Amino acid sequence: MQEKRGKCPQLFRPDLGDDHQSRYGFDMSKPADPLSVLKSVYGYAAFRGKQQAVVEQVVAGGDAVVLFPTGAGKSLCYQVPALCRPGVALVVSPLIALMRDQVEALKQLGVSAAALNSTLSREEYGAIRRGLDDATLDLLYVTPERMATAGFREMMAHVKIALIAIDEAHCVSQWGHDFRPEYRALDALKDIFPGVPRMALTATADPHTREDIIERLALQDAAVFTTSFDRPNITYEIIERDQPRRQLLDFLTRHKGDSGIVYCLSRAKVEETAEWLNGQGIRALPYHAGMDRERRDANQDAFLKEEELCLVATVAFGMGIDKPNVRYVAHLDLPGSVEAYYQETGRAGRDGLPSEAWMVYGMADVVQRGRMIDNGNAVEEIKRVERAKLNALLGICETSGCRRQAILAHFGEAHPGGCGNCDTCLKPVETWDGTEAAIKAMAAIYRTGERFGAGHLIDVLTGKETERTERFGHAQMPVFGAGSDLPVKTWQSVYRQLLAAGLITVDHEAYGALKLMPEARAVFRKEKTVRFRKDRPTRGGSSGSARRGSDKRAAVPEHDRALFEALRETRTALAKEGGVPPYVIFPDTTLIALAAERPKTPDEMLSVSGVGQTKLQRYGEEFLAIIRAHG
Template identity: 75%
Template sequence: MICIPPAETHTRPPDESDSMPHNDNVSAARLFGAQGASDPLDVLKRVYGYSAFRGQQLDVVEHVVAGGDAVVLFPTGAGKSLCFQIPALCRNGVGIVVSPLIALMRDQVEALKQLGIRAAALNSSLTRDEAITVRRALSAGALDLLYVTPERAVTDGFAEMIGDMDIALFAIDEAHCVSQWGHDFRPEYRGLDCLRSRFPGVPRIALTATADPHTRDDIIERLALSGAKVFTTSFDRPNIAYEIVERDQPRQQLLRFLSRFKGSSGIVYCLSRAKVEDTAEWLNVQGVRALPYHAGMDRVLRDAHQDAFLKEEDLCLVATVAFGMGIDKPDVRYVAHLDLPGSVEAYYQETGRAGRDGLPSEVWMAYGMADVIQRRRMIDEGGAAEEIKRVERAKLNALLGICETAGCRRQAILAHFGEAHPGRCGHCDTCLKPVETWDGTEAAIKALAAVYRTGERFGAGHLVDVLVGTINEKTERFGHVDMPVFGAGKDLPARTWQSIFRQLLAAGLVRTDHSAFGALQLEPEARAVFKRERQVFFRKDRPTSGKAARTAKGGAQRERADLAGSDLELFERLRAERFSIAKELNVPPYVVFPDTTLIALAKQRPRDFDDLLDIPGIGESKRERYGEAFLAVIDGYLDG
């Protein structure tokens, strides 16, 4: 059961004794009563400061508390961590969390300690003495959660170390890393299926925010979770506004986008290290405070830049994809891409780092055909097996389809993850500023007919050959030259047909079967097109001006757009107090309180200690740590 250490006010700087949580049963009894924290709702309220679970969180928590295995497919910001943290606190023993990144462990452990939860990480960054301290705490039953890497989790030594202990659960975070079809495959994840045989009866929960249907199936198979209950919710992030433009003076396009976010934090992604350095330098000249981040930098400097990004509130981090996984900073207000990512999954994961707190945020990307050529060359020259290269090409084409779509961006993104959306979201550039289109219903019928007539066994390249009437060894060998559909698309160039197939993918009318060599197959929605019950429109031209679509209220106050007047003034005072506390404790400001909690404080203006527990995000531990300081700010403002 959870055991909360005595809370400390922020006025006492942390010392070495704070590096490990204490075993204090008196505190546990005081906070949770003699029975301990066995009720999930009680834990949620008293520890995390929230009165109700969101979405399917409670269903997952109750299932795992009861001992069931689970696969959790929730988008970023939907609260996946609570789905294993609370069951670990409600069950006997320690929860073992498998996480791919040491930086992620560090941040999550620090945030848990702020909540009064006994958490630690065991990884290669620890000194010998630090590792011994963690092992002793684990052996003494003085930990609620222990974070480890997948490499450590599968070793015989680790299994022996925890073999005689009560294990509450195993949580496998970023579970898409187990799949070779995923965008971030990590071979070490493949060995995690051993947890089932080594620790029978211990519930396992796999979690990810980025997995298409094929990757989801692979996760279940590779982790031996065929009997697990699958929990999935909408992958829609309604607080995020999407904008994709064709590259045209990209630096100026980027600068216009960033001008809407003065006073806010964000990320700009570039493909190469050199471009990261050049872009960061140029932004600083333009008056945008920016720092570079890439794997080629000195480790100390790279860590310092990441630390600055986490702890400061007005900084643009220019980075390669080496940055981001596991970064829990909730108040990232924008994410921009100066280069095309490699897949929809990568794009979704990277843009998903914006607006984790649920407040309005924007994502922007500039792309051009040079991106496509470079990405394809990277795939072709890579050392992966041909089967993996084929999957990577298909994923790149799917992302191009989203770039080229004339329809709703949100609808196209969600269709890739197997989720239907009615479109016209009103929160993406193609909805706010519709592009010029042409009625492509007849062309769509021809393309879908080519898929059907050839047996749904071939990829887009061969289908284009069929449509434009290309006679080659393959079209002759399979008898496709004799089909009525052969040459039916001679009126359009091959390049246009390639774009049509990408847009059909984005529209959810066809899908790619990676296990069938990238073959395109019809979705049920294609029937309405065949019957001419549904019109299909394709993009006629792409915007080239780069003029940004205003998808949210502009200016530095976008993240608190529902505050005005005295509420906004009080919010800024609370924000300053939070920054002062965070600086003193050497933690990111959001670890003290997220913006959503400060907004609630500014609006509700509690005047006493008991009222603080009515504020979302303030539990028992944080009330005791920071309550007096924030009440003093509120009292001073109202009495002044």
């Protein structure tokens, strides 16, 4: 959907001069054409989805808000206009590591790009100043903190600016899951650089956050471009926690040879999990904010450059990570919101090839996350929003319907369900009439004074004699043992689903005690029936339902696989020689196309998607030699 908030000016293609022609290879006898830039520099014959509409809006000098899912090509939406418009494009990015990766990828394409940050040497800083002064720099990445300084603005005062792109724009919103106060100062860019087109781009924003982005960045007159947030190549699977390490190992055994991420909530758990995985024969490295910077950067660098590495991380890792061939993202702990879950799982399968998002969860996650919200420094209004977001994620975990439908509904997007690529669709969940069980579970809450957590309440329901049930006199209550007909795990599921349904809530100030909501009255009066999903057996660590097509090699026909692997080995060798991640040379999708089309000449190779002029010159002969050797 494209919503025009302001008048879009007519498309203007400025003459960039001979310097751009010699560097990028597109025909400069005519005004710069975005499609020519796309083909010559990036090796793509056509834009995808709404990329072209965004590019034309910005090349023409208009503002844009771009809401595309991860993998939909947001970067091209500002990189192509940067090469079509005179001057340097300023790209606001929140992380130094992210800027470094994107600059390296652009340099591999032959694009003049740099990042201005605190890690630069005097010589590197001087080179950037010269690039600005002699107009040979096309893209300059900066942090929001630096953009706000008087020194930076003074440096840019006499520089021609092509456009300003604000990446990860959801960071400007206090309603978002990754709020960064320094983004708030970016609203001044409209007045500091008048007439310069501005872009805000994000892959993660619910309707409330989208409106906040537009207001906070003063983009009320911008054209808004949205596309489906569906990631059809990702298989979603969420299972109840039983023995999480065993469940994780079972999951990872079907991803041998793949790169992936395992998310944990605490730094200690990250270190322990990485150490344990290495003991199980799976190469894993930890990543969290508590590590010294040198070790943290080294581990991230290894993840980007190695083909078969598991990175175990807290949420400190991942924003804007460009590695396209992450084949899985696993969560050992519940994220804090649907937005966080969507963004973190979205780091899988950026190349469009089959990938998996897998998670284990339990009631303890809900209690721990809720305690973190209540103990935080946010004002009560923000805490209320955070609780609602957590409950929305719990609802997705507990749904018996299509998970993809539930996820997209949170972002305001309708989906018919039955996606055929989530665990609840591949193996539909059975449900049962849980009205009587719900009444018993809530009666236990009421009879014990709404002062206890799920663990103690389940002891009461199942008639388990403990020191606490005796001390508080609960063993003498009529509700004691009233639920002995159901196993403990079923009662755990009942309480999670009651919470997800809004019939009960967690009082974190009372140490996780469960309390009844007003909506519970209708169930007690039997005016409302309750249906629960049947939990699948957790034996074996997974439902087994999400194993469909998660191997990228499934995208390579049998007769092309030997050539694909040979091309992959060549790419790895070239990447090691150049000290760059393999995917910046060619992504898997381009290797698959090379194996299928088997070009024999440079001109034929140039017609393969993802092969541009610069990469043909740098790597063409090596890859063509491999293809010729395979007939």
